[in-house]
Amino acid sequence: MNSTILSVEEPRQVEEPRQSDMKNVVEDSRWEAVLARNGASDGKFVFAVSSTGVYCRPSCPSKRPRRENVTFFRRPQEAETAGFRECLRCRPKAVPGNPRQELIKSVCRYIEQHLDEPVTLARLGTEFHQSPFHLQRTFKSVLGITPKEYANSCRMRGFRQNLKAGHSVTRAMHDAGYSSTSRLYSRTSSELGMDPAKYRRGAIAAPIRYGCTDSPLGRMLIAATDKGICSIQFADSDEELEQGLKQEFPYAVRRRDDEDLAKLAGQVIRQISGVEPTSSLPLDIQATAFQRRVWSYLQSIGFGETRSYSEVAKAIRHPSAVRAVAHACATNPVAIAIPCHRVLRSNGDLGGYRWGLQRKKALLEIESSRY
Numbered sequence: 001m002n003s004t005i006l007s008v009e010e011p012r013q014v015e016e017p018r019q020s021d022m023k024n025v026v027e028d029s030r031w032e033a034v035l036a037r038n039g040a041s042d043g044k045f046v047f048a049v050s051s052t053g054v055y056c057r058p059s060c061p062s063k064r065p066r067r068e069n070v071t072f073f074r075r076p077q078e079a080e081t082a083g084f085r086e087c088l089r090c091r092p093k094a095v096p097g098n099p100r101q102e103l104i105k106s107v108c109r110y111i112e113q114h115l116d117e118p119v120t121l122a123r124l125g126t127e128f129h130q131s132p133f134h135l136q137r138t139f140k141s142v143l144g145i146t147p148k149e150y151a152n153s154c155r156m157r158g159f160r161q162n163l164k165a166g167h168s169v170t171r172a173m174h175d176a177g178y179s180s181t182s183r184l185y186s187r188t189s190s191e192l193g194m195d196p197a198k199y200r201r202g203a204i205a206a207p208i209r210y211g212c213t214d215s216p217l218g219r220m221l222i223a224a225t226d227k228g229i230c231s232i233q234f235a236d237s238d239e240e241l242e243q244g245l246k247q248e249f250p251y252a253v254r255r256r257d258d259e260d261l262a263k264l265a266g267q268v269i270r271q272i273s274g275v276e277p278t279s280s281l282p283l284d285i286q287a288t289a290f291q292r293r294v295w296s297y298l299q300s301i302g303f304g305e306t307r308s309y310s311e312v313a314k315a316i317r318h319p320s321a322v323r324a325v326a327h328a329c330a331t332n333p334v335a336i337a338i339p340c341h342r343v344l345r346s347n348g349d350l351g352g353y354r355w356g357l358q359r360k361k362a363l364l365e366i367e368s369s370r371y
Contacts, residue, residue, distance in 0.1 A: 023347075030072050033058045046073050046092045048084040050330035050352060055079035060090035068352050071326060075101060081144040082327040083288075103128065104142045107135070111151050115158070119151060144321050153288070208252045210245055211261030212238045215269050216366065217359045221245060222265045223254075228282030232268060232334045234355040248333065271336050272363065274303040274370050281337045290318075294328035295338045304367045308346045330354055342367075 033041040041058040048055035049065040055076065056062060073079040076086065076093045086093055093105070107128060111119055121132035124147060128135060139147050208230065210223035215234070221241035223231040231248055235241045245254060267281060287295065293316045301307055307315075313325045329340035335355055341363045345351045353360035 027072055030058070031067060031070070034070070035064060037061065042092075044074075046076055046079055047071070048073060048079045048082065048327075050327070050354065053084055053331075054087050055084040055092060056087040057090045057092040060087055060092075062087070062089055068357055071323065071352070073323060075142075077101060077104065077142050078144075078323060081321070082323040083331065084327065100138065101142060103130075104139055107139060107147065108143075108150065111147060112154055115151060115155055119147070121147065144318070144324060156288075208245075208249055208254050209257045209260055210242075210254060211256065211258040211265055212241055213258065213262070213265045213269075215265075216272055217355070217362060220265065220268070222261050222268060223249075224261065224264060225284045227284035229264060229334055229337060230284045232336055234335060234359055268336050272366065274367060281334075283334060283337060285333055290321075290324060291328045291331070293318075294325055295332065298329070298332075298338050298340055298342065301339060301342045304370070306342045306344050306364070308344055309351065310346055312343055326351065 030041070030045055030047070032038075034047050037059045039059040043057075046055045046057055048071045050069045050071065051065065055073065071082070073082070080086070107124060110124070110127060121136055124130075125132040125135050130138070136146055139145075139150075143150065145153070208223050208225055210221055210231075212219055212221050214220070217234050219235055219238060219241060221231070221233045221235070221238075221244070222229060223245055231245060233241055233244050235244065242254075242256075264281070271281070294312060297312055297315050309322045309325050309329075310319070313319050313322045316325075318324070325343075329343050330352060332338045332340045332354065335341070341353060341360045343351065350357050350360055350364075
């Protein structure tokens with residue numbers, strides 16, 4: 001008897017798409033919506049631009065930024081937690097949100113209107129018909145900070161703006177909502193990096209010396225006050241570098257002195273090659289408490305090592321603040337000294353870099369080849 005053997009082909013296994021691939025697809029579609037100024041995407045996400053510090057809705061009529069400078073957020077509150085401010089042209093927060101977000105938005109407006117008063121959790125709970133514990137938990141889950149931290153941030157932001165406008169320390173203090181000089185001075189050492197009177201003088205006419213030189217990453221500018229380095233930048237020309245310094249310190253008295261800055265510039269170049277530790281450089285930089293936590297951790301990452309943005313967030317005990325960590329890296333004023341180039345995306349992609357992805361790639365290649 002003849003028998004026929006039927007062969008049954010095994011079903012092929014379909015490989016599940018990786019989470020990182022799915023994320024890239026989502027970001028690519030969002031970028032296409034931004035390029036097309038797609039109004040139908042308004043309310044679905046916002047995009048933030050590291051070079052300007054502003055976030056917008058997809059349909060914003062402003063000039064399109066470079067892709068490497070763009071970060072996407074689902075909600076305006078997430079962008080603001082990461083340190084970005086709302087675009088005054090497209091007003092992305094005007095797009096209606098969900099009830100939870102609207103509640104926190106109302107709480108924020110209430111805090112902003114009562115900065116000169118002690119707004120306790122109990123008072124907020126009574127005002128918004130929530131238990132103090134539930135309100136604080138909801139507030140922190142949306143913005144990443146507590147109501148008290150939000151109030152402190154608003155006061156300090158107003159205080160900085162008033163000082164830069166030329167107001168006296170006393171007037172700036174009262175206009176920002178501080179009730180006493182003791183409360184103000186207790187925060188300014190970490191927030192401003194100096195006492196208020198000196199910050200005011202510095203904002204208007206701080207003497208800053210700077211020098212430009214060649215480096216393995218192109219032309220490099222290093223600027224310093226009497227206390228230490230306040231800026232390290234990279235560009236293709238001295239004109240670009242000087243313009244960048246002017247934008248960063250618009251009211252300072254800037255004086256070029258290549259010879260005087262040569263020693264510090266040499267230290268930075270040696271750090272690029274791994275000859276000298278980054279902690280050896282004297283720094284004079286201003287930062288928020290969150291930025292200082294991030295930047296301090298970055299300085300602990302060894303030469304030739306890398307971390308992901310999420311790993312940095314976990315290390316500083318803010319695991320949900322991945323976007324805020326990325327923004328802290330993007331606003332780092334002293335490249336190399338604070339090695340933000342050692343932070344990558346979780347999937348190994350370079351992510352962003354203030355001085356261009358080619359320089360970030362070059363830095364990582366230098367370090368990996370000598371590690």
